[in-house]
Structure formats: C-alpha cells, structure tokens
Amino acid sequence: AQKITQTQPGMFVQEKEAVTLDCTYDTSDPSYGLFWYKQPSSGEMIFLIYQGSYDQQNATEGRYSLNFQKARKSANLVISASQLGDSAMYFCAMREVSFLRGGNQFYFGTGTSLTVIP
Amino acid sequence: EAGVAQSPRYKIIEKRQSVAFWCNPISGHATLYWYQQILGQGPKLLIQFQNNGVVDDSQLPKDRFSAERLKGVDSTLKIQPAKLEDSAVYLCASSQEGGLSSYNSPLHFGNGTRLTVT
Numbered sequence: 001a002q003k004i005t006q007t008q009p010g011m012f013v014q015e016k017e018a019v020t021l022d023c024t025y026d027t028s029d030p031s032y033g034l035f036w037y038k039q040p041s042s043g044e045m046i047f048l049i050y051q052g053s054y055d056q057q058n059a060t061e062g063r064y065s066l067n068f069q070k071a072r073k074s075a076n077l078v079i080s081a082s083q084l085g086d087s088a089m090y091f092c093a094m095r096e097v098s099f100l101r102g103g104n105q106f107y108f109g110t111g112t113s114l115t116v117i118p
Numbered sequence: 119e120a121g122v123a124q125s126p127r128y129k130i131i132e133k134r135q136s137v138a139f140w141c142n143p144i145s146g147h148a149t150l151y152w153y154q155q156i157l158g159q160g161p162k163l164l165i166q167f168q169n170n171g172v173v174d175d176s177q178l179p180k181d182r183f184s185a186e187r188l189k190g191v192d193s194t195l196k197i198q199p200a201k202l203e204d205s206a207v208y209l210c211a212s213s214q215e216g217g218l219s220s221y222n223s224p225l226h227f228g229n230g231t232r233l234t235v236t
Contacts, residue, residue: 004160033221043207045161045227052222091160095221104221105174106151108160 001026004092004109011114013082020067021077021112023092033095034075036066039111040088048090051075082116089113120144124210124228132236136198139231143191143212149173150187151225152195153209161209167193197233205235 005024013019025034034051051059051066059066067076079086092109123142131137143150149168153161164183166174169190178185182201187193197204211225 031221033223035224037227042229043232044229045209045211045225047224047226050222050224093225095223097221105163105166106225108162110160 002109003027003096003107004094006092006109006112008112009110011112013079013086013114013116015084015116015118016081018078018080019082019114021079021090021092021114023075023077023109025073025075025092025094027073027094027096029097031097034066034068035093035095035106036064036075036077037091037093037108038086038088039091045091049077079114084116084118087114087116122210122212122226122228124208124231126231127229128232128234130234130236131200133202134199136196137200137233138197139195139208139210139233141193141195141210141228143193143210144226147212147214147226148190149213149215150193151211151213152185152193153211155207155209155230157206164195164208200233200235202235205233207232 032053036048038046049059049061049064049066051068058068063080065078089111091111094107095104097104125140151166152164154164155161164178165185167187170187185195207230209230211227213223213225
C-alpha cells in the first residue's frame with residue numbers, strides 16, 4: 001500500500017484565490033509527522049509546513065495551512081491568496097517512526113503540479 | 119545557517135562511465151539522505167545515514183551504486199557503471215536527528231545534481 005497518496009497530478013488556480021492540495025497517508029504508528037514541500041522548476045525542495053500526529057490544532061505558516069483530519073488520515077495543504085510564484089510541484093511527505101529500525105524514514109507522495117493563472 | 123551543499127550541479131556522462139556526487143549537510147545534522155528523483159516523480163530514498171552508519175539502503179542498487187559518509191559529515195554517492203535509466207536528479211538532504219523522538223524534524227535539501235546519461 002502507498003504510504004502517501006496525492007490524487008491530483010495537476011491543479012490550476014486563479015491568482016488571489018485559495019487552493020487545496022489533497023494528501024492522504026497510511027500508517028499504523030501513533031507517532032508520525034506530516035510535511036509539505038514545494039519544488040519550483042529550478043529543482044530545490046523547500047520545506048513549507050509541518051503537522052505532528054499529536055497536534056490538536058491545524059498548523060499554519062503564513063499563507064499556508066494544513067487541514068489535518070486524523071480519523072480520515074488526510075493532511076491537505078491550503079494555500080490562500082495564490083500568487084504567480086506559487087506555481088510549482090508540491091509534495092506531501094510523512095516521517096514514520098520505525099522501532100524495528102531504531103529510527104525513522106521519510107515517505108513522499110507523487111506530487112501535485114500547481115499552476116497559478118494571472 | 120548554511121544550507122545543504124551539493125556538487126556538481128549538472129553532469130552529463132555516457133553509459134558505462136562512472137560518476138560521483140558530493141554532499142555536505144547542515145552543520146550538526148546527524149542524519150543524511152540520498153534521494154533519486156526521476157522527472158515527474160517523487161523522490162525515492164536510496165540510502166540513509168545516521169552519523170557514519172547506514173540506517174537504510176534497501177533501495178540502493180548495490181551492483182552499481184555505492185555511498186559513504188566518512189567521519190559522519192560529508193558524503194559521496196557513486197554510480198559505476200551508469201545506465202540510461204540513472205538519468206535523474208540526485209538530492210541530498212539532512213535532518214537534525216533520525217531517532218525515535220525526532221518525527222517532527224523536517225528534511226533540508228540541497229539543490230540537487232541533475233545527471234544525464236547518454
């Protein structure tokens with residue numbers, strides 16, 4: 001089974017509008033972290049926002065917020081007031097604790113390509 | 119703080135040649151990762167180090183890929199001999215910890231090395 005599922009290969013949004021990028025995850029561990037990364041066409045991976053499995057409130061970072069629904073195992077990214085510079089690939093990721101390995105591992109989704117239209 | 123440094127930025131080689139990539143993580147980061155990202159896909163973990171020990175290399179094609187992290191700091195990833203399907207971006211990332219309590223530590227990525235095998 002996929003650890004991280006992003007079902008939207010591509011999304012379009014009008015400038016200044018809000019957009020939601022979907023992410024669902026699969027884990028049986030109680031402790032895990034969820035992350036969103038932005039990858040512009042230049043290639044670097046930029047960390048945007050983090051949500052912990054025990055966090056009661058949804059994470060927010062400026063125009064980014066994470067809609068965390070633990071029972072549904074979803075961690076959608078909401079970008080408010082879209083800007084042209086938001087056009088990029090967006091990856092959802094999960095850090096899962098592995099007691100067997102004595103450490104943890106990052107899993108990435110396949111990404112969503114967001115295009116902001118002027 | 120200085121970010122993750124990678125070199126070279128671009129590399130073009132012929133199949134069956136060898137190539138090496140270098141990574142210097144953020145100072146003090148114990149965990150270092152090498153990812154392969156094929157165009158249009160999410161990053162795929164090749165190898166994870168904690169200090170200078172290997173935590174996970176289950177997806178490293180060991181017949182042609184090798185990696186080392188001497189003294190728990192810099193790391194090199196080598197491909198010998200290269201195949202056409204190795205054309206990808208190779209991303210190095212580091213994080214502060216990789217243990218059981220660090221599920222909230224994000225990965226910090228370098229700019230990557232874009233490898234083209236002809």
